[in-house]
Amino acid sequence: MRKCIAGFAMLLALAGGSASAQNVDQVRANLAKLKPADFPTQPIEFVVMFPAGGGMDNTARLVGKYFEKYSGQRVINVNRVGGAGVVGHTYLATQAKPDGYTVGIVEANTVLDGVRLQEGKSTWQHGDLEPVAFVNTDSTTWIVSTEGNLKNKTMSEVIAEMKAKPGTIRVASVTNTMLEYLAEQVETEGGVRTIKVPFQGGSPALAALLGGHIDVSGNFLAEYRGHLEAGKLKILAVAGDERMPALANVPTFNEALGTNKINWSPFRYAAVPKNVPAARKRYLEAAFDAALRDPELLAEFAKNGLDGRRKYATSALVAAEVERVAKGRVEFFSKRVAK
C-alpha cells in the first residue's frame, strides 16, 4: 500500500517535473503582469474555520507557503473558530472587507452545513462566498480492522452481511458531518440497517475500531495511514465519484452498491466575500493557480491522500462544482426530513 502511495506521489512529481527553476521564474513573471498597482500592499489573511493543527489548517498553511513562493506576498493564517465553523463562515461572508486581503480556505460541505445548522436563520448563503480557486479533494473511506469479524469481506459482502443480520453491524458516525450522511445513505441505498454509533470525531472512532468496539469506521486516509501501513486496517470503499488515485484497487461505494448518488468527498477551495474588485480577484485566482500547480505541493497533498489535480482550473468551474454538491445535498436532506 505504501509503495502504491509513494508511486503516485512520484508520478505526480514526474508529471509536474517540467516545472524547473527557470519555469518558476516564468510563472512569477506572468503573475506579476496581472498584479494591480495598489494590491497587495499588506499581508493577505487566509481564514480557516477550524483550529490550528487540523486538516483544514494544515492544507491552508501548505497552500500559503506556495502562494508566498510565487506571489512574493506574505500570507498570515487566521483561525476563526466557533460554532462548528459557522462563526468563521459568517465572518467571511458578511463581515470581512471585500478588499481581497481576506481569503477563506473553505470546504463545500462545511460551508453548506454552516447554512443548514442555523436552521433557516442564516444571514448568508453559500453563493456569498465567491470561489477563486480549487484547492483539493479528499476521499472519505470506510475501513475495517484486520482483526475484526469483517476482515475478509469486500464492501459488497459487508452489505450482504448487513442485510443478513439487520441492526448488528456497528458503524461509526460523526454527527452533522459527511460521515453521518454517508452511513445514512449506505443504509437507504443498500436497503440495510446498521447500528450507527455516534462519535465526536474521526480519531476516537478509529481508536474504537482498533480496540474492537465497533466494526466499521469512516475516516480519511491521512488519519489512518500509519495503521494501514502497519497492516492493522483494511479499506472497504471510498465515497467519491471515482476511485482514489492513491488507492486504485479500492472500489467506490457507488460501484459496490450499484448507484451513483454516494459522493461525500471534501471539496476544498479558496473563496472571497462578494464585491472584491475584479482586478484583485483575477490576481488572486492567478496566484492560487500558480501555487497549486507546484509539483512539490502536489506531492505533499498526495502523501496525505489528497487529490490536487487541476480538474477545476477556473473559478467558474469551482462554483459549478459547489452548486452540484449543494444540489446533491438538497436531495439527500429533503429525503431525510421526509423520513
Next chain:
Amino acid sequence: MKAAIIAPVQSSGKSGGGRRGLALGINIAWVLLGIWISVLATKLTLWDASGPSTGFLPLLTGIIIASCGLSMLLWSPRANLQLKDLWPTPNRALRPFAVVFGLVAMAWLMPVLGFLVTAFLITLFLVRVVYLERWHWSLLVSSLASGTLTAIFVYAFGIQLPRLALGT
C-alpha cells in the same frame, strides 16, 4: 479569599440579626433557573429507542438545580449573608464594577481602535479610577503595560489581535 476556590467553606458567622436578603435572592434565582432549564429541556427529545436523548441531561440538571435551590430556601440555617459581610469596605465597593466596565469597554473598542490603543486607554482608566493614582503615574503604567504586552504577544509570539488599519 482562599476559601473561594475550593477549600472548605464555612460561614463566617460574625454578625447576627435578620440576614436573609441576598441569600434568599440567589436561592430564588436557582429555583427559577432550574425551572427554566427544565421547561426548555422538555421541548427537546427526552428519550428515544436506545435510551436518554438530547433533552435528558439538561432536564436532569434543571431538576437538580431547582430542587437544591428549593432545599436551601426551605431548610438552610438562617445564618445567611448580609450586605455588610459581602462588601466590608463600602468605599471600595465600586472598584469591581469599574473592572467590569473596563472590560466591557475593551470588548467594544478593540475592533475599532485595535488592541494597543484600547489596552492603553483601559489601563489608564483602571489605574486612574480604581486606584486613584496620579495622572503621570497612571500614564506610565498604562503605556508600559499595553506597550510591553503588544510587543511580546503581537510581535514576539505573533498572535492575531485586532489591529488598527495603520499597523497596530
Next chain:
Amino acid sequence: MELFNNLPSGFAVVLTPTNLLYCLLGSLIGTLVGVLPGLGPLAALSLLLPLTFKLSPVESLVMLSAIFYGSMYGGSTTSILVNIPGEAASVVTCLDGHAMAKQGRAGPALGMAALASFIAGTLANLILTIMSPGLAALALKFGPVEYTSLMVLGFVTTIFMVNGPAPKALIMIAAGIFLATIGTDHVSGALRYTFGSQNLIGGFDLVAIVMGLFGVSEVMLNVEKIARSEIVSKKIGRLLPSLQDWRDSWAPILRGSGLGFILGVLPGGGPVTASFLSYAAERRLSRTPERFGQGAIEGVAGPEAANNAAVSGSMIPLLSLGLPSNGIMALLLGALIIQGVQPGPMLMTQKPDLFWGVIASLYIGNVMLLLLNLPLIGLWIQLLRIPYKVLFPVILLLSVIGTYSVNNNLFDVWVMIGFGVIGYILRKLEYELAPLILAYVLGPLLEQSLRQSLVLSSGSPVIFFKSPISATIMLVSAGLLIYFAYGRIRSARSVNAAPPPTKEAS
C-alpha cells in the same frame, strides 16, 4: 533487552546542540506560559505551531512537548504565590500552596512543587520507556462502555471532593454539566439552548469560562480588598523542603505519579483531571484531612506530581497509536503531520530516532526544568513582585488576549466577562467553582459515552457489567460512594456535636 539499545540511541539524537537548544527554549517558554496567568499551554502551543514549520520533526516535537511539561512546572508558581492558577492543571495547587505561602512557607511549597514535578516526570518517563507498547494495547481496550464507567467514577470523586453544604456543591456540578450541554448535541445533532445564536452552536469555549471564573472574578475580589500587593511582600524563605515535608510527601508523590500517568494515557484524561483526582485522593487517604486547605504540603506534592506524570502518560497514545488523548496532544499530532510524520504503530520501527529521541528529551527537559525552576525561581518571583495596581490591569489584558486568541472570536471575550461577574457573585456567596469546571469537562464525555454504549446495547444497561474492566470500575465507584456517604454522615454527626472552629474569610 531492546531497551538498552534504544534509549541510548535516543539520547544520541537529543544530545546535539540544536536539539538541546530547542529543548531549553521549550522549557523556558513553557515555564513562562505556566507562570503567566491568562495564557495556558493550549493557547501557547497553537500560537507557536507556525514557528515549528521551519524545524525538523524531532526539533519541533522536542520543543512543543517541553512547552507542555514546562507549563506544568511554571503553573504552580503563581498558584502558590498569587493564588491564581497559571494554567488549569494548577488550580488545586492554589489551595494548599497559597495557604503555605500565607504561613510564610512559600519557599518549601515552591521547592516541593518543582521537586515533585521532577520526580514524577522522571518516574513517568521510566514507565513510558519500559511499557510503551504494552500500555498502548491496554488503552485500546477502553471503548464507550469502559469510558462511561470511568466518567461515573470521575463524578463520584467530584461530588465527594467538595466540602461545604451539599446543595451548593450539587448546584455547581449541575450548572457545569448544563453549561456543557449548550450548543450542538454531538449525538443527535440537535441544538440545545442556542436561541438562534451562531456563536452558541459550538457551545462556550472552556478557556473563556475558566478565564472568567478564575481570572476576572479574582481581580474583582482583589481590587476591593487589597490596597497594596500583599502576596509578594512575603519572604519566600529557603526552597528546600524539610525532612518532615519529605516524610509527608513521598507517598503522595508516588501515588500522584501513578495516577497521573494512568490518566494521561486514557483518552479524555490529562493533567487537569489528574491533579484534581490526586488532590481528592490525598485528602481522603490522609489521617489528618482537616489540614488540607490549610497548607498541607501533600496537597501540593500530589497534584504537582500527577500533572507532570500525565504529560508523559499522554505521549503513549500519541506516539504509539497516533491518537491524541487531549487538546494539547491533538496540536502535537498536527505539528507532526505538517512535518509529514504520521504517528502510529509504525513510528517506533520506521522512525526510531524520532520516537526514542522525544522520549530521551523528556528526561533531559525535566532536568533542565528543575535547574531552571529552583535557582531561577527568584526571577519568576520578580515578575510577581510588582504592585497589584500594576499587576491587575496586566492580568486583565492577558485574560483578554488569552481568551481572544484561542478562536479569534470576540464573543469569547464577552463570555469571559459574563462568567467573571457570575464568578464574583458566587464567590461572594461562598460557592466553590472548581467542581463546576470539572463537571463542564466530564459532563459531555459521560453523556457521549453513555449514549454510545446504550446505542451499542440497544438500550440495555447490562452492557456496563459485561466488560470486566467496566464492571470493576463500576464496583469501585459504588464502593467509594458508599464509603464516602458513610464517612460524610459520620462526620456530620461529629460536627453537630462539636462545631468546627470558624475561619476568618481573609
